[in-house]
Amino acid sequence: LHFIKEMKRFACTKPFMICGDFNATPNEQVYKHYISSTSPHLNSGYATYNKIEPDFTSWKYRKEGESKYTGDYIWYCCDDFKMTGLLKLPSVELIGKIGLPNEKYPSDHLALCAEFRVK
Numbered sequence: 001l002h003f004i005k006e007m008k009r010f011a012c013t014k015p016f017m018i019c020g021d022f023n024a025t026p027n028e029q030v031y032k033h034y035i036s037s038t039s040p041h042l043n044s045g046y047a048t049y050n051k052i053e054p055d056f057t058s059w060k061y062r063k064e065g066e067s068k069y070t071g072d073y074i075w076y077c078c079d080d081f082k083m084t085g086l087l088k089l090p091s092v093e094l095i096g097k098i099g100l101p102n103e104k105y106p107s108d109h110l111a112l113c114a115e116f117r118v119k
Helices: 002-011 029-036 045-050
Strands: 017-021 042-044 058-062 065-069 072-077 081-086 114-118
Touching (some): 029 042, 029 072, 042 045, 045 081, 045 114, 072 081
Antiparallel strands (some): 017 072, 042 072
């Protein structure tokens, strides 16, 4: 929450994006704060483009068991950018039963990629 305020102060009137692993699922308070922030107003790239967040951006097996969740995002100021394209994420079937990482996908997180036009 403090991070958004600092980004606003740092960026002032400049367009900005925040991308990465936020370790927060869509039902957590951090996500809800980003979505409901009014200054600056931030959109989640995948949720905006697809009308819903992906089923998962990370899928791994650990000692504790399976962990499959969405915790990676591309946040952007909707006043400054227009999204023009988005990388389609692989399906469970394409990834395979062992989850991530594997020989096709070398990270336990999927790569997110979007194309934007500055307004």
